[in-house]
Amino acid sequence: MSRPRRIPHATVARLPEYLRILVELAHSQHDTVSSGRLADLGGFNAAKVRKDLSYLGSYGTRGVGYDVLGLLDEVREALGLTAARGVVVVGAGNLGRALANYSGFEERGFPVLALVDADVDKVGTRVGQLEVRHADELPALVIELGLRIGVIAVPSATAQDAADRLVSAGLKALLNFAPSHVSAPPKVAMRRVDLARELQVLSFYEHQLGTSAPGEPAR
Amino acid sequence: MSRPRRIPHATVARLPEYLRILVELAHSQHDTVSSGRLADLGGFNAAKVRKDLSYLGSYGTRGVGYDVLGLLDEVREALGLTAARGVVVVGAGNLGRALANYSGFEERGFPVLALVDADVDKVGTRVGQLEVRHADELPALVIELGLRIGVIAVPSATAQDAADRLVSAGLKALLNFAPSHVSAPPKVAMRRVDLARELQVLSFYEHQLGTSAPGEPAR
DNA sequence: GACTGTGAAGTAGTTCACAGCT
DNA sequence: AGCTGTGAACTACTTCACAGTC
Numbered sequence: 001m002s003r004p005r006r007i008p009h010a011t012v013a014r015l016p017e018y019l020r021i022l023v024e025l026a027h028s029q030h031d032t033v034s035s036g037r038l039a040d041l042g043g044f045n046a047a048k049v050r051k052d053l054s055y056l057g058s059y060g061t062r063g064v065g066y067d068v069l070g071l072l073d074e075v076r077e078a079l080g081l082t083a084a085r086g087v088v089v090v091g092a093g094n095l096g097r098a099l100a101n102y103s104g105f106e107e108r109g110f111p112v113l114a115l116v117d118a119d120v121d122k123v124g125t126r127v128g129q130l131e132v133r134h135a136d137e138l139p140a141l142v143i144e145l146g147l148r149i150g151v152i153a154v155p156s157a158t159a160q161d162a163a164d165r166l167v168s169a170g171l172k173a174l175l176n177f178a179p180s181h182v183s184a185p186p187k188v189a190m191r192r193v194d195l196a197r198e199l200q201v202l203s204f205y206e207h208q209l210g211t212s213a214p215g216e217p218a219r
Numbered sequence: 220m221s222r223p224r225r226i227p228h229a230t231v232a233r234l235p236e237y238l239r240i241l242v243e244l245a246h247s248q249h250d251t252v253s254s255g256r257l258a259d260l261g262g263f264n265a266a267k268v269r270k271d272l273s274y275l276g277s278y279g280t281r282g283v284g285y286d287v288l289g290l291l292d293e294v295r296e297a298l299g300l301t302a303a304r305g306v307v308v309v310g311a312g313n314l315g316r317a318l319a320n321y322s323g324f325e326e327r328g329f330p331v332l333a334l335v336d337a338d339v340d341k342v343g344t345r346v347g348q349l350e351v352r353h354a355d356e357l358p359a360l361v362i363e364l365g366l367r368i369g370v371i372a373v374p375s376a377t378a379q380d381a382a383d384r385l386v387s388a389g390l391k392a393l394l395n396f397a398p399s400h401v402s403a404p405p406k407v408a409m410r411r412v413d414l415a416r417e418l419q420v421l422s423f424y425e426h427q428l429g430t431s432a433p434g435e436p437a438r
Numbered sequence: 439g440a441c442t443g444t445g446a447a448g449t450a451g452t453t454c455a456c457a458g459c460t
Numbered sequence: 461a462g463c464t465g466t467g468a469a470c471t472a473c474t475t476c477a478c479a480g481t482c
Binding site: 034035036046047050051053054058060061062063064065066 | 461462463464465466
């Protein structure tokens with residue numbers, strides 16, 4: 001009930017899932033929810049849910065459950081989602097254009113406000129609402145549009161360069177879609193999504209038919 | 220050096236990364252590689268690399284390192300990547316079309332051979348090389364094209380339905396891009412990628428400026 | 439001397455089980 | 461009675477440290 005400081009990474013990785021579930025519960029007019037119900041909806045275990053929420057200094061009520069709206073605020077607050085966070089996509093190839101168009105980002109509070117590329121032939125072309133800008137404009141765009149998160153959607157060979165540009169333009173959070181390891185200063189938060197990797201992991205478990213794949217990643 | 224049975228999930232999740240690095244090393248004519256070098260290239264620690272590879276019954280040579288081509292085969296074999304694995308994408312919306320077009324899948328051995336949708340208005344339209352087929356044709360397509368993996372790219376509300384269709388069409392490996400929890404029989408390998416979730420996790424670490432985000436997920 | 443393979447120690451994450459509130 | 465919050469036990473993963481091989 002007090003508010004302990006350090007939230008373990010495994011818990012942080014589940015917060016977006018709690019958020020999603022709580023948004024749905026709020027829509028369907030539920031005002032309280034128990035850890036058991038949250039566990040069912042998210043595919044977790046009830047004890048884990050309670051422990052996770054306890055790190056937020058959650059306000060559950062014994063005998064009753066958690067207040068949906070209150071908890072929703074707590075989770076949003078913990079994730080730092082109190083204001084929309086503008087995203088810039090670097091790389092206007094296939095993947096970059098798709099990401100810039102993907103409505104799921106805007107819906108969840110991450111509007112894609114800019115799309116840049118280093119290739120002058122691509123600069124000026126339109127992708128949905130956006131016009132492709134030159135990568136050199138990054139520092140100006142970051143300031144002008146208040147960008148917070150950079151998405152790297154360039155080929156592996158230039159991913160490190162894209163990351164460096166984003167960091168020197170002042171961004172502190174990067175999501176890398178290129179299938180290669182990119183390094184950044186320790187103050188910069190960095191995650192990677194490798195779509196083909198997911199298929200390879202699936203391939204492993206399908207291959208080993210019978211061995212069921214564990215649920216979802218943590219860390 | 221013997222070949223112990225159960226590969227821990229955290230190790231499985233890193234195998235694709237080793238694979239990628241080994242492919243690059245092979246291209247650049249390296250014939251051996253040490254655990255330390257692999258660790259550098261992947262952003263790991265050398266002891267972890269050695270332990271991971273030991274689960275494959277790896278053939279490292281003390282004093283020398285690992286044979287690049289031999290290890291490449293071992294990893295490919297462990298991942299079950301000895302033959303190409305056909306993929307079907309369910310959902311021809313924004314995301315589904317982008318995934319069907321994404322060249323990274325084919326490049327890594329997962330050709331997208333079919334794209335289906337339940338909406339008759341979308342059936343017959345073209346996306347890259349593919350013509351959108353009706354979701355009812357799934358069981359036939361699975362047999363005809365030898366599909367192995369299903370990718371779910373429909374809205375949350377219909378994700379469970381899409382999963383059920385894929386499972387009853389005989390697929391044993393599903394990748395879910397919808398931001399909701401989907402259940403499947405235990406024999407079916409199932410993973411989820413939630414793009415907005417990654418941004419939310421980044422938001423957390425950016426918010427808590429100074430707390431550096433740990434590297435990459437395992438499990 | 440360089441580098442692997444692996445027990446053992448250390449750390450993180452999960453689950454149990456129950457005391458404590460409503 | 462129902463459900464939270466949390467120490468304690470357990471399980472998984474990582475890292476150390478060193479014996480063993482080339």
